[in-house]
Amino acid sequence: MSDHPQLSIETRDRLIAEACAARSRAYAPYSRFTVGAALLADDGRVYTGVNIENASYGMTVCAERNAIGTMVNEGGQRVVALAVCTANGVTPCGACRQVLSEFAPDDNDVPVWIVDGQGYVRETTLAALLPDDFGARHLRRG
Numbered sequence: 249m250s251d252h253p254q255l256s257i258e259t260r261d262r263l264i265a266e267a268c269a270a271r272s273r274a275y276a277p278y279s280r281f282t283v284g285a286a287l288l289a290d291d292g293r294v295y296t297g298v299n300i301e302n303a304s305y306g307m308t309v310c311a312e313r314n315a316i317g318t319m320v321n322e323g324g325q326r327v328v329a330l331a332v333c334t335a336n337g338v339t340p341c342g343a344c345r346q347v348l349s350e351f352a353p354d355d356n357d358v359p360v361w362i363v364d365g366q367g368y369v370r371e372t373t374l375a376a377l378l379p380d381d382f383g384a385r386h387l388r389r390g
């Protein structure tokens with residue numbers, strides 16, 4: 249990609265395909281709004297997540313945070329790129345932006361590919377989605 253020359257179109261297309269495939273496994277019987285996420289981690293692996301709802305609605309966990317949980321559980325440490333697939337091509341919620349940022353480089357320069365039911369919609373970055381972020385570096389004492 250022009251902004252991220254280290255990431256190939258093949259990587260983008262793979263993440264998009266995996267996010268959309270994951271979406272079919274979402275557990276969303278209450279909202280019927282299914283979400284799939286796929287991220288490339290610093291270990292070179294791709295991790296996916298889906299939204300998992302609960303009859304106690306507040307226990308729902310978004311697809312992006314589940315993908316992060318899978319990554320951390322399996323040894324990945326940093327998010328390199330992310331694709332999110334929904335019916336209408338929406339961007340990650342605010343809570344997920346914060347959690348993604350925890351595992352992104354300090355500058356949040358992570359491409360985020362937004363996909364709808366028809367395919368690729370647009371590219372943005374975590375930095376654009378979460379400007380002026382709060383992170384671990386703000387807790388370090390000088």
Ligand code: THU
Binds near residue numbers: 279282308310339
């Ligand atoms: N959802 C996600 O999985 N990711 C987001 O970034 C936005 C919302 C899920 C949560 C819930 O299962 C459904 O979408 C409707 O809010």
